[in-house]
Amino acid sequence: MSRLNEDGREALNSSAYAILGLLAMGAQSAYELTRQMERTLRFFWPRAASKLYEAPKLLASLGLARATHESVGRRPRTRYQISPRGEEALQRWLGTRTIAPIELESEALLRVWFGRFGTIEDLRNAIQNVQAQAQANLRWGTSIAQEYLVEGVPPERGHISALTFRFLWDFNVMLEAWATWGQRELSGWGDVEPTAERMDRAAAILREALAERLSTPPSERSPG
Amino acid sequence: MSRLNEDGREALNSSAYAILGLLAMGAQSAYELTRQMERTLRFFWPRAASKLYEAPKLLASLGLARATHESVGRRPRTRYQISPRGEEALQRWLGTRTIAPIELESEALLRVWFGRFGTIEDLRNAIQNVQAQAQANLRWGTSIAQEYLVEGVPPERGHISALTFRFLWDFNVMLEAWATWGQRELSGWGDVEPTAERMDRAAAILREALAERLSTPPSERSPG
DNA sequence: TTCTTCATGTAATTAGTTACATGATTGA
């Protein structure tokens, strides 16, 4: 994170650029950063709150942000503002062409994967867990969308946030659909044993997946 | 990771249980663990290879696995095998009801989110990146599925791996569909400015998402 | 024989989380 890249400029990691971006969007105090994290960033760039108190210090030390120290009663507060050099750095980063691949981390899926070593209830529970999470997220998304539809989308960012909204919405719709499907698949199972019938069904599942994709021309593969 | 939980037993983290599960599935050397990681686990529990050389040591030190030291020529090799206590620990873990939520980490989406500060080309590139990744994963999934359809699904695990396969398949189909949709949305854009027209379209996108969900009864929300 | 890939591991470093402490503000 503090090494130099080819240009002799500081090489930041994506988390640092995430903070820089939030500063560019107008966030000032570390607490405001945590609010943005809870509201939006956590869905595709989750980080602990303490990180958000630490990260801006690095940006300030590199001259990408300016820190001003105030106090609220007896307590200190640091306000950060992105600097012109910070804005350039953000733009430069957005212009780079290599992007880290999406990573998914799911303990529930891990438990499904090892489902053979547990009980059928454990397996159902793992799938149920995915469903519950997806539904909670969809409720959250619904409330955000309704709020925007009533009060208007954010005038500076609406066009962009609609893109990420659709991503997260589709992701959670997919999760819920998968969980519903999975529960249905398991509906007749009294245990997790590998029976011949279940192996046949497994093959059928694979065939269906491949067939669906072949039967849907790329041009029709879009939400909406 | 090395603290005790209420039962006075070692509290392992999910990564440790992941390794324990792979040992239960028959993996023995650290290299075999890396192979499993590359083939399957990386899609929902990605970890660096070096981790897989270190983690089993912990399991062995807790009596959950047995380590035997061999040599291949002049080099050492450690074989691990899950122990009866390890099998119990795995089952106990599968039986616990709290599961960490799914986490998604996407630098591409982060760049979309901050897209307003870059160029339209940057924004297109980020979306394109998602599409390329999804297509690569779908090709990989296709080859796996075809292999299984020709040679038969793994007799002990086919019924379980069909569930996770379907998850990852749907996820990548969703990614590709979103990217295709996104590129279409951007097709008329020459810049990333927040125009009134784009704000209207943003609201329409939100309305569409909500409407789709209302119009699809939960019973129909399933793949296949 | 030499190059490449397979295979085995350690060391150094970085990134991140959890736990903790405590003042300010607001509402009952």
Place this chain on the structure above:
DNA sequence: TCAATCATGTAACTAATTACATGAAGAA
């Protein structure tokens, strides 16, 4: 005025990655 929540931060710890080193096996 008391409790709950908002807000600000640090310290300790844990988890993970990257870089490195090198031998074994197989192919050209």
